[in-house]
Amino acid sequence: MRYVLFLLPLLTLAACKKEKAEIMPKEPAIELISADPGAVTEFQEAVTLRFSYSDGDGDLGRSDPDDFSLWVKDSRLAVADGYHIIPLAPPDAEIAIQGELVVELAPLFLLGNSAQEVMTYTFYVEDRAGNRSNSITTSPITINAQVDTD
Secondary structure, X not given: OHHHHHHHHHHHHHHOOOOOOOOOOOOXXXXXXXXXXXXXXXXXXXXXXXXXXXXXXXXOOOOOOOOOOEEEEEOOXXXXXXXXXXXXXXXXXXXXXXXXXXXXXXXXXXOOOOOEXXXXXXXXXXXXXXXXXXXXXXXXXXXXXXXXXX
């Protein structure tokens, strides 16, 4: 009986060992949740990107609306478009943050003369320290020509 009373506190202490907390990297990271819809009519429907983010030091987003943090490239074009993300944590705080962002992009249009084009978006975020996240490419999105009803 004495041994049981002695072992019980030891087993309790062994069961309470501290788990090592995972440290989030200072570089932002993103993960695609959705890019909808998968097919649009040109000039009429916007594509909405929904993605999760994490940033170990919380410096994602900028206070100047002309300073972009999100870069989105249409696979049919040579240059990415910049989008403003507001600061997602207080400017002087160095705290780990994570969450979801939803971005509605301008309606797509056909670049050529065909009745249909297929494209993708590739995007990433950049924090105030200049650290880029991973890049994500959406599934193909089909753009259909408008049908004249005249």
